[in-house]
Amino acid sequence: QEHAVESGGGLAQAGGSLRLSCKASGSIFRGNAMAWYRQAPGKQREPIAWIFISGSADYADSVKGRFTISRDNAENTVYLKMNSLKPEDTGVYYCNKYFHPGYWGQGTQVTVSS
Secondary structure, three states: OOOEEEEOOEEEEOOOOEEEEEEEOHHHHOOOOEEEEEEOOOOOOEEEEEEOOOOOEEEOOOOOOOEEEEEEOOOOEEEEEEOOOOHHHOEEEEEEEOOOOOOOOOOEEEEEEO
16 A cells, blocks of 8 residues: 655744655655655645655755755655755645656645745
């Protein structure tokens, strides 16, 4: 059964940091590139960071240089370290497969105040 549990969100001030975690089922995680997605208020969900099995990663321009994605293949877990947070980073953050995302978890809310 597919499932993913995101955690680590919360309220942060602009310029602050948060670290998100996502524990996924093996059917989602193993053998797949993984990604963090963000759904900002009133906007569509979009990928902001993705990482391949090899560990190579890439980022949306909006977060490049500030966010770092990593994965622990032994624990089926993906992380997102967010630094230099901005109010526009506010949204619900989800993890899923980068290609052909399927099941969506509840996400974790991140709110950045100015």
